[in-house]
Amino acid sequence: MVNISIAIESIASDETICQIDSTMKLNDTSSVLAFLKSRKSASAKAMTGSGPSKAEIDEILEIAVRVPDHGKLAPWRFILIEGAGRARIGGGFADIWAKKYPSYSPENLDFQRGLFMRAPVILVVVSTAAAHGKIPVWEQQLSSAAVCYNAVLATVALGFDAQWQSDWVAYDEGAKAVMGVHAHETISGIIYMGTSSVDLEDRPRPDVSALLTRINS
Numbered sequence: 724m725v726n727i728s729i730a731i732e733s734i735a736s737d738e739t740i741c742q743i744d745s746t747m748k749l750n751d752t753s754s755v756l757a758f759l760k761s762r763k764s765a766s767a768k769a770m771t772g773s774g775p776s777k778a779e780i781d782e783i784l785e786i787a788v789r790v791p792d793h794g795k796l797a798p799w800r801f802i803l804i805e806g807a808g809r810a811r812i813g814g815g816f817a818d819i820w821a822k823k824y825p826s827y828s829p830e831n832l833d834f835q836r837g838l839f840m841r842a843p844v845i846l847v848v849v850s851t852a853a854a855h856g857k858i859p860v861w862e863q864q865l866s867s868a869a870v871c872y873n874a875v876l877a878t879v880a881l882g883f884d885a886q887w888q889s890d891w892v893a894y895d896e897g898a899k900a901v902m903g904v905h906a907h908e909t910i911s912g913i914i915y916m917g918t919s920s921v922d923l924e925d926r927p928r929p930d931v932s933a934l935l936t937r938i939n940s
Contacts, residue, residue, distance in 0.1 A: 749923045750879050758880065765884035765919040767841045772884075772918025774805070774843030779881055783846075783916075786877035790869035794855065798863035799870050799911065802847040802903055809839040815901035816892055823895075838892065842915035846874060849904055850911045864911070871912035884919040887912045 751757040775783060784801060792798070804812055817836040820827065839845050848871045852863035871887050878885040892898035893910035904910060 747925070749925060752880055758876075762876065762879065763923050763925055764875065764886045765917075765923055766921075767886045767888060767915035767917075769919045769921045770842035770884060770886075770915055770917030771920040772843075774917045775878065775881060775883055779883075780844065780846075783874055783877040783881065787848075787870045787874040790866055790873055792866045793862050794858045796855070796858060796863060796866075798850060798852045799867040800849045800851055802849060804839055804845040804847065804902070805843060809845060810836075812901055813837055813839050816898055819895065819897040819901070838890070842886075842917040844916040846914040846916060847902055847904070848874065848911045848914065850909045852909070853907070864909075867911040871914060874912075874914050878914070878916050883916055884923075886915045888915065889913060 747761055749761050749763040751761040780803065787801075788797070788799075813836045816838055817832045820835040821832055824831075848867060850864050850867040852860045852867065854860060855863070875885045875887050889910065890913065892902070893913060896906065899906075899908075899910065902910075
């Protein structure tokens with residue numbers, strides 16, 4: 724159940740934020756609508772439990788690619804990082820960080836080294852969007868973002884926890900190369916998959932009525 728007494732108290736006077744239903748079960752898979760209404764990401768740093776198996780990852784990827792894709796270009800690909808590969812990639816991150824920021828403490832380097840050790844499975848969604856005579860690059864990138872969200876939904880629907888992140892490694896050319904991302908590609912998302920060691924708590928959500936413009940005449 725969601726512990727939201729503090730959240731509700733803090734937003735009671737804010738009309739732009741929706742109050743949270745205190746009876747709502749997060750990631751409720753009893754129905755499709757219940758799941759979508761209660762979907763909640765976990766924190767990568769709390770994913771100490773198990774992650775999806777190979778068969779489950781295959782299923783997650785099959786679901787992930789069922790997204791709008793103008794022109795059927797499939798302008799995305801995946802890099803899966805797990806096991807000892809997480810530490811190897813993290814070592815590369817730490818080396819790059821040390822060269823960029825030599826004044827940082829050993830503790831900070833240890834954090835960069837352990838960036839991908841926070842969850843058992845890391846899925847990197849890579850956008851391969853390129854100039855096209857008909858389909859704008861932006862539409863291709865949006866399709867890649869939809870892949871990220873579908874992967875999160877599929878992971879949670881299978882009973883695991885997930886978080887979609889980016890972090891500095893998604894934008895640093897050296898870090899991208901460590902992960903096997905080419906210079907002409909971009910990272911749409913780094914998705915951490917595992918099992919959270921702490922209970923999930925919801926957060927205040929936007930009031931959609933404050934964001935909606937209706938045109939009916």
